[in-house]
Amino acid sequence: MSFFNPLRGQYRRLTELMDGLPCADLHSAAETLRVPENRVAASLEKMVQKGLFSGNHPYVDRNLSAVVLDPRYAPFTALYSGTAHLKWNLTRAKNICIFTPQEKSQIRSRAAGNFLRDLVDGAVSGEAGQIWRTRGGSFLRNMISPESAMPTSDALTVFTQLDADCDQLMGHLGTMTEQQPDPSLTRFIDSLNRQILSYISCYPTNALPTPVQQQTAEGILARIGSEAVPEFTRILDGLLYAPAKRDAQPRTPITELKEQSRQLMALSGQMQAGNMRASVSKLSGILNEIAEQLEASPAKASTACVRSLRNTYLPMMQELLMKYIRYERLLDPGPDTLQAMRSTESIFEKDLPRALRRLLKDLRSDSAIDMESQAEALQKKMQLDGLLDPNGQ
Helix, strand or coil, rough: CCCCHHHHHHHHHHHHHHHHCEEHHHHHHHHHHHCHHHHHHHHHHHHHHCCCCCCCEEEEEEEEEECCCCHHHHHHHHHHHHHHHHHHHHHHHHHCCCCCHHHHHHHHHHHCCCHHHHHHHHHHHCCHHHHHHHHHHHHHHHHHHHHHHHHHHHHHHHHHHHHHHHHHHHHHHCCCCCCCCCHHHHHHHHHHHHHHHHHCCCCCCCCCCHHHHHHHHHHHHHHHHHHHHHHHHHHHHHHHCCCCCCCCCCCCCCHHHHHHHHHHHHHHHHCCHHHHHHHHHHHHHHHHHHHHCCCCHHHHHHHHHHHHHHHHHHHHHHHHHHHHHHHHCCCCCHHHHHHHHHHHHHHHHHHHHHHHHHHHHHHHHHHHHHHHHHHHHHHHHHCCCCCCCCCCC
């Protein structure tokens, strides 16, 4: 322990990192303590000897790559750490869904080079014709439309939903640090994490998947969408709501719209640009206002409004946001990409809020007209029943 890195300073920084949780990521803890990862355990032991942790005895769990405040928090750490890793892998999976022009160009160049090299080698060995017959069709297809081998927008929707679910679960876990989590929940998170990793492995870096890999990925995605997504929703309902509300309630247009709002907030948290975070947060707030207004609007208008938002506008917004997030991470995006990013920022700052505000205004007008009609009908009924004078007397 150096003079410039005292124990008490390490302890203070570590507790600030944990922020009330009984665990922390090992890599983050090492940076916070300002020691190598393989020295974190020794630093913790010295703090214990100084009595800084009271009755707790922190240790390093190498399997989870985490610092745990005390052995009694091991089950909690397994669940919390597993959810954090799942969220990280979901971000990786979402990045696969965004096929940028730069990646498309790189893959085309690499695919052309590999195919031509194999053709030349085949010409020498007399197998060029066989190579063309067996691989020529897929080569031309990938050169013309390489994105056809990449994930569809359905994958992005599924992963965004699961990412928002992870945020909810981690937020809830912060309020139940002293409780023992259900082991079945930890197993579910671990199983889902393995499925996401299997999906990611189907898409090689800087290359297109083979037909077998593409089929495998589609099968994994279908299983996640039909099984894991509803199961995660059921789990969260059981954790977040009172027992009286745990019985599964039918999803309504209102609840679906609020879920879309939460997904936008989840995406906004991944952005580096402050102006875009503010714009997306603002849009999320407007969507919540629309959801609240829809509760007072006619059912027919509600259904039509949410169907249009859910099926058209919101998926397009999410896809744009994912592309924007991906472009933000490019070291040298180039003028065309920067122009596309500025255009996207303008749409989210000006056009989308204006359009959603107009929709909200129309809904409020429809609701007001409907309320006025009901008031007039009530007045007519009271007049017919002799409770009011038709002349207003």
